[in-house]
Amino acid sequence: MPINAEYRGPGELPETIPVFPLPGALLLPRGQMPLNIFEPRYLAMVDDSLRDGHRLIGMIQPDLAHSKDESRPALFKVGCVGRITQLAESGDGRYILELTGVSRFKVVEELTVLTAYRQCKVDFFSFVDDFVARKGEDAVDRTALLEVLTDFLKANNLKVDWEGIESAPNEALVNALAMMSPYGPAEKQAMLEAADLKTRAEILIAVTEMDLAKKRTSGDTGLQ
Incomplete structure (x- = not known):
């Protein structure tokens, strides 16, 4: 904005x-x-x-x-x-x-x-x-980010505006997903303190993958 x-x-x-x-x-x-x-x-x-x-x-x-x-x-x-x-x-x-x-x-x-x-x-x-707007966004693994987002949406039976996501620059996409993520204060703080956009995206991916693995193990597909 x-x-x-x-x-x-x-x-x-x-x-x-x-x-x-x-x-x-x-x-x-x-x-x-x-x-x-x-x-x-x-x-x-x-x-x-x-x-x-x-x-x-x-x-x-x-x-x-x-x-x-x-x-x-x-x-x-x-x-x-x-x-x-x-x-x-x-x-x-x-x-x-x-x-x-x-x-x-x-x-x-x-x-x-x-x-x-x-x-x-x-x-x-x-x-x-x-x-500096969009600093370091070329280093973000956008494919991996979208893959884990897809898995998260399926696991939680959620829908999203894919047209908006696909048109979003990497900085806006990573930061919006991090801000909207349902994780706790420790995970949010880790994403805040990430050294760069690439690292923030990697933390978001890792946290989401751990959350999905936990849900698969427990058989729970709903948000906590």
Whole structure:
């Protein structure tokens, strides 16, 4: 999706961003994530993001395995910042919005702030390739990806828009399938932190193959 802002490199993004911890949520550069915002602290986060003009929200997963306080869980060290590219008011106090991924980031430190939502100092310079659209997509094994997708759809009795898939560039295809995949936080985090698009596709293929093998062994053909 085209966006009004052009981010040509890490230096064009702020060092401090609001973060939205959400288990199982995977946002990737140039991917689109719909969000239904209803908690007061995150409504305030959206308002502040719009007021400040940057329209940016960092999506990150809580690291529940290393959390001592469930009300304020630890965070994984890598997330992805997205720009608010669509926003609608529901009429009952909610925001329905869409984020378009810009770049992954590493958390440098979580800040002590007065806002109810959390904020982090982040580093984008480890992910300079995220600012280059379709970087490395020629290295993706598209045939293997489509084969495992076909097997997954058959096993779960699902249908898909094959015309749209066949016309999608490799970057859009890999990232969309990764974001929509039904896997857990650990698998989503592995795909987020993948060194390049080829590696992300390989992780997605491997995870899907393991899931299919498990279902065949158990005789279960439905989604968990």
